[in-house]
Amino acid sequence: MSHQTIKLDSLPLSIPKLERAPHTIADSIVRSIYWEAEKIAQASTSCAVEARINWDRKIDDILTSRLWGFPVMLLMLTGVLWLTISGANVPSELLATGLFWLHDRLLDLFIALNAPHWLTGFFVLGVFRSVAWVVSVMLPPMAIFFPLFTLLEDAGYLPRVAFNLDACFKKAGAHGKQALTMCMGLGCNAAGTISCRIIDSPRERLIATLTNNFVPCNGRFPTLIVLSSIFIGGTVAISWQGLSAALSVAAVMVLGVVITLLVSWLLSKTLLKGQPSSFALELPPYRKPKIGEVIIRSILDRTLFVLGRAVVIAAPAGGLVWVLANTSWGDTTTLAAIAGWLDGFARLMGLDGYILLAFILGLPANEIVLPTLIMSYLAEGALLELNSVAALHHLLVEQYGWTWLTAVCVMLFSLCHWPCGTTLYTIKKETNSWKWTGMAFLLPTLVGIFLCMAVTFVVGL
Numbered sequence: 001m002s003h004q005t006i007k008l009d010s011l012p013l014s015i016p017k018l019e020r021a022p023h024t025i026a027d028s029i030v031r032s033i034y035w036e037a038e039k040i041a042q043a044s045t046s047c048a049v050e051a052r053i054n055w056d057r058k059i060d061d062i063l064t065s066r067l068w069g070f071p072v073m074l075l076m077l078t079g080v081l082w083l084t085i086s087g088a089n090v091p092s093e094l095l096a097t098g099l100f101w102l103h104d105r106l107l108d109l110f111i112a113l114n115a116p117h118w119l120t121g122f123f124v125l126g127v128f129r130s131v132a133w134v135v136s137v138m139l140p141p142m143a144i145f146f147p148l149f150t151l152l153e154d155a156g157y158l159p160r161v162a163f164n165l166d167a168c169f170k171k172a173g174a175h176g177k178q179a180l181t182m183c184m185g186l187g188c189n190a191a192g193t194i195s196c197r198i199i200d201s202p203r204e205r206l207i208a209t210l211t212n213n214f215v216p217c218n219g220r221f222p223t224l225i226v227l228s229s230i231f232i233g234g235t236v237a238i239s240w241q242g243l244s245a246a247l248s249v250a251a252v253m254v255l256g257v258v259i260t261l262l263v264s265w266l267l268s269k270t271l272l273k274g275q276p277s278s279f280a281l282e283l284p285p286y287r288k289p290k291i292g293e294v295i296i297r298s299i300l301d302r303t304l305f306v307l308g309r310a311v312v313i314a315a316p317a318g319g320l321v322w323v324l325a326n327t328s329w330g331d332t333t334t335l336a337a338i339a340g341w342l343d344g345f346a347r348l349m350g351l352d353g354y355i356l357l358a359f360i361l362g363l364p365a366n367e368i369v370l371p372t373l374i375m376s377y378l379a380e381g382a383l384l385e386l387n388s389v390a391a392l393h394h395l396l397v398e399q400y401g402w403t404w405l406t407a408v409c410v411m412l413f414s415l416c417h418w419p420c421g422t423t424l425y426t427i428k429k430e431t432n433s434w435k436w437t438g439m440a441f442l443l444p445t446l447v448g449i450f451l452c453m454a455v456t457f458v459v460g461l
Helices: 011-020 025-044 047-063 069-112 117-155 158-171 178-187 189-198 202-214 221-231 238-269 291-325 334-348 353-361 366-380 389-399 404-415 421-431 434-460
Strands: none
Touching: 047 069, 069 117, 069 158, 069 221, 069 238, 117 178, 117 221, 117 291, 117 366, 158 178, 158 238, 178 189, 178 202, 178 238, 189 202, 189 421, 202 238, 202 421, 202 434, 221 238, 221 366, 221 389, 221 404, 238 404, 238 434, 291 334, 291 353, 291 366, 334 353, 353 366, 353 404, 366 389, 404 434, 421 434
16 A cells, blocks of 8 residues: 555645555555544644744745755755864864873883783783773764754655655655654664654565665764764865765765665665655654753754763773784784785775774774775874874875775775674564564665775776
């Protein structure tokens, strides 16, 4: 059966759509029910309430229209990303400067105490340095992005996003509510997986679960933002750097939505055949966001929670990288040996062995991929203090030969690769199946490998 989206607070906008295409008896019944409900509501509401509803309708005429709905969505997305990128640069550099100053003082303390080399290396050069990078790279963007995203959510805009994407998911053979689960995935793919419970159909719920990872979560935003700032924003005039970087990250996110739709369509035609089910989406009235509560809630519940999880995982990961870089495997370090073993396959994807190893070590949490990569490079090269984007650019370009193609392939693989450990555990709990958990691991990974290889091959022609 087909499904239609009903807007409870603006039925006159939606009812003509139903009248044009009443494909099923269910559609006709739903249309009649809400038509009668609208007449009752109009007869029983006061003039003041009617004025408010009319104002909501006027806004919805733009935000959910076929002509302006998608451009407004893209404009809002780009605006949020631009504010995030532009506003995070200065505090990120200040944090890095302060934390690495503390890093130097901590190193001096360990030397003064005549601490063993392995102890100094593990805790200062490994654990503390990794934590410093996670905090300086992740905290400023999240402290800006999460409040802005929460403001849109609190104002009632996210259900309008689902309304606009409803027809796209219907054509893909999936459920319209998958748009809502996809929005939840922007914060955390594990939370997006749990939100798939709102989909009643087991088949469509499974499609939403398997494809939720194609939307970049907060753990992947720092990698996307930093690389777009260096390799895309850095190629234009200073006044346009923030906007060009925001547009590139927005393009990656749009690509994620497109891949979600394509893979959903493929699954609905092969492993999970079936017809999309009917549902009615209730759009709440617009609300004036409580800015103070939104900021506090987004910082405490999202920013600090995610940052705390990243720090807990980054600390041992940084120590592990130091151990791998300071233990031998024949005539070379263990880290270099593993990276060298991965290098051949990684080159086919436009990456190198260290990049692919960083993604593998980042399985517990996507937040640590970039810090792990930097730690791996620094462990094998000069012990630089990367307290600015310029220093990171020097490390990647001058010392390790990164090009714009390398950055693009890293961004593509960051978008499409295996889910983090938390998300995989959540998928196993939700599906109660190792088979579908394995499928959730393989699907994005194979898509990411294919995309990177395709881009590398085309550029090399």
